[in-house]
Amino acid sequence: MRILVTGLGTFWGGRVAQALEARDDVEIVIGVDTHEPRMPLERTEFVQTDSSFSILDRIVEATQVDTILHTHLVVDSTQMSGRALHEINVIGTMNLLAAASRPGSPVRRMVVKSSALVYGMSNSDPYVFREDMVRPRTPPTGVERSLVEIEAFLHDFAQDNPHVTVTLLRFANVLGDDVETPISKALRLPVVPEVFGFDPRLQFVHEDDVVGALMYATTDEVPGIYNVAGDGCLPWSEVCTIIGKRRVGLPPLFTNWAAEPLKLLRLVDLPPETLALLRYGRCIDNSRYKRVGFHYEYTTSGTVETFAQGLRLGRSVGETHPTYRYRREVEDFFRHSPAVIRPVPEMAAPLPGTPGATIRGGPPRGTE
């Protein structure tokens, strides 16, 4: 497989590229992003682009990738301005789909990481969302609108290109030791915010299951839309009990205004969509992805418990994030310099039906 990963500089892009590198049937991994990778990578080729991926069609044509893994969608609106988010999510995806659907395009598989945000959260919504449910109203926030828009593009793309397997994964809120989300930031605070008088049911997916789900869609043929979330849902109060933290209530009326000064003071980071989630909650039906053979490592409560363990470890030993800085010269040296002796790949006979699929250059392997 020749794979293009968009958003290599994001947490998910990096994690997925690491997982792809470890597989022998993945021939090359190319990553594009606006900024440099934050995780050490062995053989992934990194190309820096502008935020709307305008050179993607050249990359696709030059590298003849057969699989595109689109992990670049921004689902956390606190990361950037609404305009930048629109540029990356909507325009970036448009360019990506345009590049993949040009005549003679080599792309045969497209995996997109979306979010359960597309379903929304209001008091008139069902308690559990299935993949086929359509949101009856226009979403109130920009990030939700952009995701809904992208899914519509993707739907058109899948119809126009029946030879491409399109997989759209909608993830529940992610928790894990390494990933930062508004919810995980809230749970790291000394006292956890809640909307007074509300105790919503929330569902989480572990970061390892996110990578697993993306890998499963990349390596197995699973066309369609799938929800990805751990089994079960928990009330917010119970999440806080498992973490071992007290809660403090935000006023139920004018919650966004009340949260504003706290945001300015950088005490909390609660965008409107997260506040709506803390009011009404959201659960998604994860059975469809299980039916096509995906296996989860964690349930929702298992995810929260693992997160709590990570927090306790952090309290004892401090932050343990390894620092890595991408330096192009160093990476280029190890990948391309003739001075570097790379392990010779086992000379497996070229498989029939895949002419020219010899592994060029011999990627270094097994040095994890």
Next chain:
Amino acid sequence: MAQRSGTPPPSEPAGDAAPTGDAAPTVLGVAEPPTAESLPAPSRALVPVPAEAAPVAAPEPYAGHRRSDVDGWGRSEHMRGILRRVYDPVYKYWFRAEVEGLEHLPAEGGALLVSNHAGAVPSDAPVIMHAIETETGRAVYGLAENLFRAMPVVGTLWSRVGGVAANPDNAYRLLHDQDQLVLVFPEGTKGTGKHYSQRYQLRRFGRGGFVEIAMRSGVPVVPVAVVGSEEAMPIIWKSPRLAKLLGIPYLPVTANMLVFGPLGVVAPFPAKFRVRVLEPVTFGVPPDQERYSRSQVMEASESIRTRIQVALYEMLRDRRSPWFG
């Protein structure tokens, strides 16, 4: 598409992608103990994964420990138990509730209980739920206005004791997937918001959506007639204009407010409650259809409404006093 570069397991024909999908059960099944070579699952690329291909012996996902018994609907049996203990004296000594026809309730499997609805703050829902839960031991989920979900504190407590927002998909999930008893008042706020002079006159049963849900879920409808809720909190005056201004379905002045003062907003009169569970109604249509005949739905809805209305008149004929039964 590149294959695994290692030596393929002997059972797997090299190079051809098609049979590898079938290879998964062999690898994971009991027939052949997995060797170190065959442990990593072979790539099943380009082969649609059949539903049976799910790894059978896969380990259970890490589940952690639950710290509460709140279920997927927000209901907590613990909280419900506390409420049952608190409500029992009200049920027994204030309303002196009596229930008949419980044998019509299915012992297992889902059923949609459909009842008449009355009183500004209706007492019929808690009485029916309490009666069924204490007598049969089965949980009852009560469907109600989405508005409840938007109320701080009240909405949370309401969902802890078995309240669920009345969304067709919620009802389907409860009835079809989880075989639960679900209580619904098809009159909705039109029933509770009516003037005392119209007591025991059933309003329109919505658009028959409850029948469609029961058909789709493949469960019977069990009609329930309740007498007493009209007198427990009669509406003597209401202001549609103010209600519209506040964005609520109705804003009543009840007799309770005149007697009890502000406490009257929540305190019902000690009317005698009688609950009659009627014979279940089945529809003889296959479940999970895309849509159901509108005429059949409306007909069934109307016949259920008539049965409840007839039962109400019957019960009222036998009633000597609203307070002593």
